[in-house]
Amino acid sequence: MTDVVAEVFQNEYLPVGATVADAVVTVTVGGGLGVASGAPAAEVIMIDCSGSMSGERLVQARKAAAVAVDTLRDGVAFAVVAGTDWAQMVYPDQQTLAVAGPATRAAAKGAIKHLKAGGGTQIGTWLTLARELFLADRAEIRHAILLTDGRNGESARTFDAALEQCKGLFVCDSRGVGQNWSAAELIKVADALLGTADGMKDPAGLEADFRAMIEAAMGKTVAGVTLRLWTPAGATVRFVKQVHPEILDLTGRRTDVSARVGDYPIGAWGAESRDYHLSVELDPGTIGVLGEEKLAARVSVVRGEEVLAKGLVRAVWTDEDEKSTRLNRRVAHYSGAAELAAAIQEGLAAREAGDTVTATARLGRAVQLATESGRSDTVQLLARVVEVQDAVTGTVQLKRRSENKDVDIDAEIASLGSRKTTRVRPN
Template sequence: MTFAVDVDQNPYLAAGETRVDAIVTVTASGDLTAPAPPSDVLEVIVIDCSGSMQGDRIRAARQATAAAIAELRDGVAFAVIAGTHVASQVYPPSGGTAVAGEATRAEATTVVRFLQAGGGTGIGSWLAAAGAIAAAHPGSIKHAILLTDGKNGEAPDWFAEQLRSVTGLIACDCRGVGTDWQVDELRAIASALLGTVDIVADPADLATDFRSLMGAAMGKGVADVALRLWTPRGATIRFVKQVSPAVEELTDRRAEAGPLRGDYPLGSWGAESREYHVCVEVAPGAVGDEMLAGRVTLVRSGSDEALGDQGRMRAVWTEDVALSTRISPGVAHYTGQAELAQAIQEGLAARKAGDEPTATARLGRAVALADVSGNDGTARLLEKVVEVVDAPSGTVRLRKDVSAADEMTLDTRSVKTVRVRGGEG
């Protein structure tokens, strides 16, 4: 079980400069690319069964849950929770978990066919129920799918407390069906629980989405991975963030791991590669000085068990202006991708608040960033919200009639990034 770590940076600094930036590419290799033994995997499916789910939505949710159950590998532990103002475990009905097999998949699918819509929406309670199940499976790859179509009805403090209580216990991919749910609400859950958030505007698309989510979950090979960052005495960590496949801030999630070391949780891994932007401030040096500015290792969370290679960040002070002013293509690209996500979210918030000048400026900036980075998927989503006059300069006009689904799709997918174009890395 190994992780390959590659560091892309320009190590050269002008005399007195202190900021060191690097893009760290982490790739799972060897045995990590094989799915974990089924006995080491837990899946929890949480389905909104509140009153607003009546009609096409509850029918689609039943079908999607059945599709997800069909993807479970034999031997995987699983449970299904129906969520209203409370959480009700519908399978297995006696509590705990069932072991996936032909009989249990059939039983669970039968139970799911009878799910009915009625009651309120208590997402914090749903999370707490999933967390309680996860707590009984230490060391396993623990994953949940959570579906809702509306805004949480619980008190904000209660919801926040429940979310904190499950953070670190289970990963969760969140999906909103329709357009009456809150993007920020599900984004907060997905961010805290190292998952994803997306919109499924048409209920008919739920089954395909759930099948894909469960298929990806079944491919995970190792649980509870952390990025361990060592920095020299006197250094300050400005930030650590995931920048591919999506932007995710990790800085505040640091857990101290000994002198000069801290761990940042990365969740479970399969056959995949992710990229991280690490920025460190070191003590200023003189021309000719050289130092190790940071060292990155992958470990199992809460332990010193290394999972492969180390990556090293260097700082070399030089009087050669051509060297010290060069920006690593990876650093430049992902700095722009992070700014792109921020510009979209700020632009949509301004549009919602009726601040058209700010919305136009921020969404225009987003168009320019998407154009220069080659993020064609985001560019297409932006075109549904703004009329692009000139992409390179970011000259746009706000569209007057924008569907809620198009706006929410742009918002939820704003954090998705593209890798550095070929020949630039």
């Protein structure tokens, strides 16, 4: 219990008649949670080897995969997979996991040198092979890296089915490289598999990124941690989101423990801190009278049935405007960040679908939010796809589609970048 802390940040004061209680819960794990740094772990590295990966992208992808293998600690089970229209074992050459050590690392790097480009992109088949490899191993910490330079060629139904089968089994960090990948697809993988999503145009950055991902995975000491939320009778959970260090919507991942208790998966942990935004709507028939305090939610950090930490979300009704209108800095900050990310994703999706009215409105709102929060880099990237007439009011005009791939990929990078958040100091 001493190694896990759950802190609740909120303004508990609500105006008379209000029913929505918001809070940010900061979960911090010290170095003593779970077993030592040698926790049984497994890693699967998936490299896109489709035809478009030829040339410098594949050269840098080989280097990055080799660095990833070198970064694995001794004893970690691992495999390297080549992804095209299907998934193929690169190392080992049979469908199993090897154990990291000097000999297997050398053999894996030798096999990686022979990766060749050809074929299409069907990401669901890559994830399915990773799932089968993980299922055959008993490691507690299961992590995967997925690298692609293109858009998935499978039907949405097939892709979604593969992701559904992989949920809860392993964490996957998704990466795009080059100029043709889809941020929406990378985000879908990250959301389903509780990982991160990122992208870059220049493949020269892959080595450092792969090393960082493996180092982070090797720092995990325990998996299967959940955020358990109790709410009073008649209450509705509006949403549960991880909001730092990256935005992940966990709302649809709830598993009911009872009618009033639900578990939300929060993945594998090392010594780290993350923030979660909870929003609960209370039953109007049960809200308190003036000055009365009620419990809006009880939050627990749970591993199995072991409660590691607890926090309370309160509601106090007041007629003092100074109290009820006071914004908690963390709640306000993360609310704005989540809205920005949603506005960019929805705007780009509408642009892709040819809905210029929705695209203009949502991207205009994104420019306004990015300006308010001082994210000038995001405004600059969005300015590649919209003509910014007034950043403060979000008045923009959608630009015509360009043949320049840099324009589209900059917008995709802006979409991914909007999911990464900074933390503000508490009140």
